[in-house]
Each structure stands twice: as structure tokens, then as C-alpha cells.
Amino acid sequence: MAEDQQQDDKAAVARLKTAQDKLRAEIGKVIVGQEQVIDELLLAIFSRGHCILEGVPGLAKTLLISTLARAMSLDFSRIQFTPDLMPSDITGTEVIQENKSTGERELKFLPGPIFANFVLADEINRTPPKTQAALLEAMQERQVTAGGRKHTLEAPFFVLATQNPIEQEGTYPLPEAQQDRFMFKILVNYPKRDEERAIVLATTTDVSKTVEPVLNAEEILALQAIVRRVPVAPAVVDHALDLVRQTRVKDLEGEIPEFVRRYVSWGAGPRASQYLILAAKARAVVQGRYHVTMDDVRAAALPVLRHRILCNFAAEAEGVTPDTVIEKLLEQTPAAAGALSKDPQVAAALSDN
Numbered sequence: 001m002a003e004d005q006q007q008d009d010k011a012a013v014a015r016l017k018t019a020q021d022k023l024r025a026e027i028g029k030v031i032v033g034q035e036q037v038i039d040e041l042l043l044a045i046f047s048r049g050h051c052i053l054e055g056v057p058g059l060a061k062t063l064l065i066s067t068l069a070r071a072m073s074l075d076f077s078r079i080q081f082t083p084d085l086m087p088s089d090i091t092g093t094e095v096i097q098e099n100k101s102t103g104e105r106e107l108k109f110l111p112g113p114i115f116a117n118f119v120l121a122d123e124i125n126r127t128p129p130k131t132q133a134a135l136l137e138a139m140q141e142r143q144v145t146a147g148g149r150k151h152t153l154e155a156p157f158f159v160l161a162t163q164n165p166i167e168q169e170g171t172y173p174l175p176e177a178q179q180d181r182f183m184f185k186i187l188v189n190y191p192k193r194d195e196e197r198a199i200v201l202a203t204t205t206d207v208s209k210t211v212e213p214v215l216n217a218e219e220i221l222a223l224q225a226i227v228r229r230v231p232v233a234p235a236v237v238d239h240a241l242d243l244v245r246q247t248r249v250k251d252l253e254g255e256i257p258e259f260v261r262r263y264v265s266w267g268a269g270p271r272a273s274q275y276l277i278l279a280a281k282a283r284a285v286v287q288g289r290y291h292v293t294m295d296d297v298r299a300a301a302l303p304v305l306r307h308r309i310l311c312n313f314a315a316e317a318e319g320v321t322p323d324t325v326i327e328k329l330l331e332q333t334p335a336a337a338g339a340l341s342k343d344p345q346v347a348a349a350l351s352d353n
Contacts, residue, residue, distance in 0.1 A: 049183025077116035087134035
């Protein structure tokens with residue numbers, strides 16, 4: 001029975017590769033460039049993860065997310081975070097209504113904009129911590145509590161939050177505990193010159209392009225289940241643990257690199273290890289493979305770890321960022337480990353072939 005399930009999963013993985021190519025093509029009708037951002041968003045979606053997108057205004061973050069929702073036939077909701085936004089404005093509230101048949105008054109729950117498949121939390125750092133925290137239960141438990149009653153959110157469910165890294169006046173930075181709930185922090189950069197030229201030409205005419213659905217909710221849920229079933233070699237898991245545990249300057253076990261001790265105040269927690277493996281599984285699946293390599297883990301290191309590493313004053317003074325620390329950590333933590341590569345299972349994990 002298990003072998004039949006594995007064969008079915010392998011066939012589904014092969015179909016997903018075709019679906020992913022179509023998905024990129026549909027998104028490409030509206031979004032120019034940003035291939036890496038799109039790839040990382042897809043990895044998070046197939047891993048049931050949430051994302052922070054950080055970039056300056058005007059880089060089409062909102063348009064990208066709404067286009068992705070259309071291509072996946074999912075409900076899309078946008079919440080513009082402002083200083084006066086209340087938690088009930090997100091989750092919904094209970095109101096007293098009269099029952100026309102009985103004449104009695106009763107409480108009725110009116111769902112907020114959080115009740116959608118794709119929820120865009122636009123400029124999440126513009127609202128106070130109390131309102132930011134309203135997302136925590138929804139993100140972690142996939143439910144909302146109002147008036148003592150729990151209301152389940154329909155799957156699939158994703159929170160995609162945007163941040164402006166430049167203007168910090170009047171903002172409320174996300175606490176580390178809440179940032180840790182996001183699987184990825186994705187950096188959205190300026191387009192290249194030829195990409196910007198294509199953007200200008202495409203957006204200054206009256207021609208509109210229609211995005212055709214490629215996947216639906218049921219197919220996405222099935223693919224998320226397949227990602228969880230993809231096998232992982234012990235050596236790949238150990239490599240993910242090596243990368244994460246070396247960021248913990250307070251960890252008394254093992255050797256912490258000197259540059260980490262010098263520049264890092266706090267390192268990544270266990271969620272980072274979990275998300276590295278999940279992202280590696282998702283990357284293998286979207287590339288049409290049913291085995292995970294160490295390169296899959298390393299490819300996910302930046303978006304998984306950059307918001308889980310807190311650099312100190314020395315790092316800030318010398319212009320060292322979490323990305324700098326992660327890249328140096330990848331450089332000093334090679335994927336291959338000498339004799340380990342003699343193990344056939346490990347050898348398969350060390351190569352994409």
C-alpha cells in the first residue's frame with residue numbers, strides 16, 4: 001500500500017512540474033521579472049507557510065500576490081494596516097441582530113477580511129502590536145476566536161505581509177516571536193533595466209491581460225500533502241541542523257563560528273530547522289524530484305534564516321547584515337562531508353542528479 005502511495009506521489013510530482021511552468025507563464029503575463037520572488041512564494045505555498053515581503057513601494061508586491069491568487073483560483077483579501085486598525089477589523093466581530101422569524105435578538109458573527117485563502121497584510125509594520133497579534137492565532141492555528149467561539153479558516157490559507165524597509169517613522173516593527181511564525185522573509189528588489197523597460201511599455205497602454213487559473217484549492221491541498229510525504233536522508237536533516245545551530249551564540253553544544261559570536265546576538269530557533277526541511281522538500285517537488293538534496297536545503301537558507309538572526313551593534317556598525325552572516329555560514333559549512341558521501345543514501349542526497 002505504501003509503495004502504491006509513493007508511485008502515485010511520484011506521478012503527481014511529475015504533473016506538478018508541468019503545472020508550475022504554466023503557473024509561471026500565467027504570472028508572467030502581468031509580472032515582469034521577479035523570478036526568484038515567485039519561486040520562493042511557491043515554495044512557501046506548497047509548504048503551508050506564510051511570508052513577509054520586504055521592498056520599497058512601487059515594486060508590484062500587491063499585484064504579484066493578487067495575480068498569484070487568481071492563477072490558483074483562490075480567494076484574495078487585502079488588509080491595509082494603519083495605526084488606527086483594530087483587531088476586530090481583521091478577524092471580524094459579533095453583532096446583535098433580530099431574528100425575523102422569532103423576533104428574538106441574537107448574536108451573529110460577521111467574518112473579517114482574514115477569512116480568505118490569500119490574505120495580504122499590506123504594510124504590517126504600520127499598525128500597533130495588539131493588532132499585529134490578531135494574526136497570530138490565524139497563522140498558527142488556522143482559526144479565529146471571537147466571543148469565545150472558534151471559527152475555522154478555510155484551507156488553503158496564507159498570510160503574505162509586506163514591509164517598507166526605508167520609512168520607519170510611525171512604524172511598529174514586528175516582534176521576533178511574530179516574525180518567527182513566518183516561514184520566509186523575501187526581499188523584493190528593483191527590476192533590472194530591461195525588465196523596467198518592459199514594465200513601462202506594458203503598463204502605459206490600455207491593453208489588459210487575463211490570467212487563466214492553473215491550479216485550484218483541492219489540487220494545492222493535495223500537493224501540500226505530497227510535500228510532507230517526500231523522504232529526506234538523515235544527512236540532509238543533519239546539514240539543516242548544522243546551519244541553524246551554528247547561529248545560536250547562547251548554545252553551549254558544538255562549536256560556534258567566530259564571526260557568529262562577533263556579530264550575532266540571538267540565533268534561529270527550532271522552527272528554522274523545520275522550515276528548512278519543508279522548503280527543501282517543496283523545492284524538490286516543484287523541480288520534479290521525489291528526493292531532497294542538500295542543495296535544496298542551502299537554497300532555502302536565506303529566506304528562512306534572515307528574519308530569525310538578530311545582529312548586534314558591532315554588526316550594524318560594520319555594515320554586516322543577517323544575509324552576510326548566512327552567506328558566510330553557507331560558505332564555511334560545506335554540503336559534502338568527506339566519508340559521508342560513501343553512503344549510497346547520502347550520495348544521492350548530495351547530488352541533484
